[in-house]
Amino acid sequence: MFLYYVDLAWRSIRKTPILSLLMVLAISVGIGITITTLNVYSMMAYNPAGERSEQLNAIQFWSQGPDTWDDFHRLITYQDAMNLRKGKVAPAQAAMFRSGMAVQTDDPEVLPRLQGIRVTDGDFFKMFEVPFVYGNRWDKAVDLDPAYQAVIGEKLNQKLFGGENSVGKTIYLNRKPYQVVGVIGDWNPQPKYYDPTSGAFSRSEQIFLPFSLTANEEFSVWGNSSGWKHEPMNNYQDRLNSEKVWLEFWTFLPTSEDRAAYKSYLANYVEQQKELGRFTDNKSPVDSVLMSDVAGWLERSHVVPEDNKILVGLSALFLSVCLVNILGLMLTKFLKRAPEVGVRRAIGASRGQIFSQYMVEVGVIGLFGGLVGLLWAWGALYALSARFGVSEGLTHLSMSMWLITPTIAVGTALLAGLYPAWVVCRTKPSVYLKSQ
Amino acid sequence: MLTMKNINKVFKTDLVETHALRDFNLEVKEGEFVAVTGPSGSGKTTFLNIAGLLEGFTNGEYHLDDVNISNLSDNKAAAIRNEKIGFIFQGFNLIPDLNLAENVEVPLRYRGFNAKERQRRVKAALEQVGLGARMKHLPSQLSGGQQQRVAIARALAGEPRFLLADEPTGNLDSLMARQVMELLEEINKAGTTIIMVTHDPELARRAQRNIQIVDGQVCDFTLYQGGQSHLVDTAEKVAS
Numbered sequence: 292m293f294l295y296y297v298d299l300a301w302r303s304i305r306k307t308p309i310l311s312l313l314m315v316l317a318i319s320v321g322i323g324i325t326i327t328t329l330n331v332y333s334m335m336a337y338n339p340a341g342e343r344s345e346q347l348n349a350i351q352f353w354s355q356g357p358d359t360w361d362d363f364h365r366l367i368t369y370q371d372a373m374n375l376r377k378g379k380v381a382p383a384q385a386a387m388f389r390s391g392m393a394v395q396t397d398d399p400e401v402l403p404r405l406q407g408i409r410v411t412d413g414d415f416f417k418m419f420e421v422p423f424v425y426g427n428r429w430d431k432a433v434d435l436d437p438a439y440q441a442v443i444g445e446k447l448n449q450k451l452f453g454g455e456n457s458v459g460k461t462i463y464l465n466r467k468p469y470q471v472v473g474v475i476g477d478w479n480p481q482p483k484y485y486d487p488t489s490g491a492f493s494r495s496e497q498i499f500l501p502f503s504l505t506a507n508e509e510f511s512v513w514g515n516s517s518g519w520k521h522e523p524m525n526n527y528q529d530r531l532n533s534e535k536v537w538l539e540f541w542t543f544l545p546t547s548e549d550r551a552a553y554k555s556y557l558a559n560y561v562e563q564q565k566e567l568g569r570f571t572d573n574k575s576p577v578d579s580v581l582m583s584d585v586a587g588w589l590e591r592s593h594v595v596p597e598d599n600k601i602l603v604g605l606s607a608l609f610l611s612v613c614l615v616n617i618l619g620l621m622l623t624k625f626l627k628r629a630p631e632v633g634v635r636r637a638i639g640a641s642r643g644q645i646f647s648q649y650m651v652e653v654g655v656i657g658l659f660g661g662l663v664g665l666l667w668a669w670g671a672l673y674a675l676s677a678r679f680g681v682s683e684g685l686t687h688l689s690m691s692m693w694l695i696t697p698t699i700a701v702g703t704a705l706l707a708g709l710y711p712a713w714v715v716c717r718t719k720p721s722v723y724l725k726s727q
Numbered sequence: 728m729l730t731m732k733n734i735n736k737v738f739k740t741d742l743v744e745t746h747a748l749r750d751f752n753l754e755v756k757e758g759e760f761v762a763v764t765g766p767s768g769s770g771k772t773t774f775l776n777i778a779g780l781l782e783g784f785t786n787g788e789y790h791l792d793d794v795n796i797s798n799l800s801d802n803k804a805a806a807i808r809n810e811k812i813g814f815i816f817q818g819f820n821l822i823p824d825l826n827l828a829e830n831v832e833v834p835l836r837y838r839g840f841n842a843k844e845r846q847r848r849v850k851a852a853l854e855q856v857g858l859g860a861r862m863k864h865l866p867s868q869l870s871g872g873q874q875q876r877v878a879i880a881r882a883l884a885g886e887p888r889f890l891l892a893d894e895p896t897g898n899l900d901s902l903m904a905r906q907v908m909e910l911l912e913e914i915n916k917a918g919t920t921i922i923m924v925t926h927d928p929e930l931a932r933r934a935q936r937n938i939q940i941v942d943g944q945v946c947d948f949t950l951y952q953g954g955q956s957h958l959v960d961t962a963e964k965v966a967s
Contacts (some may be wrong), residue, residue, distance in 0.1 A: 292836065295836055302824050303824075306824060442947075619951075630820075631822055633820075634820045634821075634822060635822075635833065635837075636781075636805070637779070637781055637808065637814050637820075637835045637836065638808065638809065638814060638833055638837070638881065639805055639806070639808050639809025639837040639885075640805060640809075640837050641801055641802045641805035641806075641837075642801050642802075642805075644801065644805075644837060679731040708825070719781075719782070720781045721772075721776040721781040721782045724814075724816055724818075724820060724893075
């Protein structure tokens with residue numbers, strides 16, 4: 292019977308094209324707007340770490356003095372980062388910050404370009420599962436004993452070296468030579484969870500340098516740098532010794548036991564620091580430490596702004612307004628066909644069969660509405676990206692949305708169709724048989 | 728086959744109660760051709776609607792093929808309508824978007840017949856009413872008489888035990904009306920019980936029995952046998 296109902300639905304749609312078109316448009320506009328906001332929301336709320344979400348932990352300290360900041364800062368000080376690096380308690384760990392420099396090669400044809408750089412430890416690539424096309428990360432020894440080595444991205448490799456294996460070649464960063472030791476593939480996690488503070492939806496960097504070079508090279512900081520007290524900054528060393536926070540610190544802790552042990556290690560560390568006169572706020576060592584897995588980190592970083600959640604709610608409200616309109620249109624359309632229902636009931640259709648017939652019709656209209664709604668959503672996301680410069684990572688219509696959209700459209704149409712279908716299936720056949 | 732005892736049907740509004748049928752008694756035997764006559768508003772159509780399970784009744788007893796019709800579920804009533812009863816209406820009531828074959832096929836779909844069986848029955852029914860060659864035509868492409876024959880084919884396709892016809896020739900000219908009447912007689916001869924509501928005394932006379940309804944009650948009935956007829960008081964008949 293289902294195919295028979297689909298056939299009847301198609302005939303009915305063709306019979307009243309304008310009314311049907313109005314219904315499809317009403318659904319599609321509601322769905323288009325809902326899916327656009329939902330897509331942006333789901334892209335923002337996506338956790339790219341997948342199964343490793345719990346194993347990767349960002350470290351935060353309550354290093355501020357009393358009566359200053361009222362929450363954990365997402366960044367930590369250089370001295371804390373260096374102390375944790377030396378501790379080497381976690382199986383893998385990486386301090387990091389964002390910097391930037393002008394990049395050149397030996398080729399005079401290649402013009403210098405300003406490029407964002409991630410300064411980090413070698414474990415970064417393993418922890419965040421960065422794929423390599425050529426070569427590999429710098430040697431572990433470089434994390435202790437600085438060397439002028441670099442890992443570059445495939446895109447930059449294409450621009451600088453035409454895409455060939457550039458391992459062993461030299462790039463110049465602010466005119467200083469660095470040897471390329473690895474080329475990573477197309478890697479651009481969205482949101483950029485390892486450093487949402489420097490733009491949660493900006494592209495991943497194309498150059499990675501050893502963190503151990505920081506003190507020697509005095510890399511500029513292209514990210515947040517905050518302090519809770521006044522400290523004179525006469526030189527770079529002052530910054531390194533200060534209580535300013537400007538670094539992320541990530542650890543890879545595979546098991547819950549590892550994480551518990553690390554937390555206790557951090558508490559001990561804070562205790563030691565308190566003895567040295569730091570961490571002056573009246574907070575216990577255990578409470579001065581926060582370890583956030585990726586999901587928690589994204590939450591704490593407010594990757595999904597409150598505005599966006601409100602927008603999703605508003606679009607759902609708009610969809611419900613469309614739903615009410617569709618309900619009215621359907622009621623009009625279905626009641627017009629009550630005489631036909633009377634005939635069908637007289638010759639043997641049960642209420643359930645009539646109800647199913649009309650619900651299938653509603654479903655077909657919903658499906659069309661969903662497909663047109665997808666086009667609206669696609670167009671809206673394209674416009675957001677092309678006209679308003681919204682990050683590409685947010686305006687890509689995800690695969691799941693191609694499935695979710697028709698499902699939501701059919702579901703909402705069925706919801707709107709429940710009442711009209713119920714009304715029409717309760718038609719008293721005798722009333723309409725007489726009046727026909 | 729069909730037995731109604733003391734059936735009452737009351738239509739109620741906030742202000743008025745209308746007794747469409749009062750203590751209505753009737754028995755129709757298998758194979759009969761019964762004509763129901765009476766003035767407008769006498770309750771003929773209400774009787775037909777109740778007989779065809781299109782409407783319920785206020786109280787009384789109604790048995791159809793030994794099935795007690797009181798308090799029947801909607802599904803059960805629909806199944807009985809589909810399997811046992813064929814309807815023919817004054818306004819034909821064909822579905823305008825469906826061609827003749829599809830119109831005739833509708834009740835068979837609700838019965839759950841497979842495509843092959845549906846096709847066989849549709850073909851046979853349309854051929855029986857002389858429209859076998861016009862299966863793909865739409866109702867709007869046919870004359871009134873032809874449309875009524877399609878409606879009869881639709882009623883026949885399910886091989887019902889009895890046909891309920893509400894003024895089947897009311898919208899037809901005399902020639903068409905005669906053809907439709909001949910078709911109904913033919914169907915009756917083949918064994919199908921027919922109850923026909925009509926205003927036309929000529930047509931009523933062609934039935935085996937004529938029941939007259941006045942003010943919601945069977946006022947009298949006439950048996951037509953070999954051109955002779957005699958009037959029997961209903962009250963006396965019920966009493967006997």
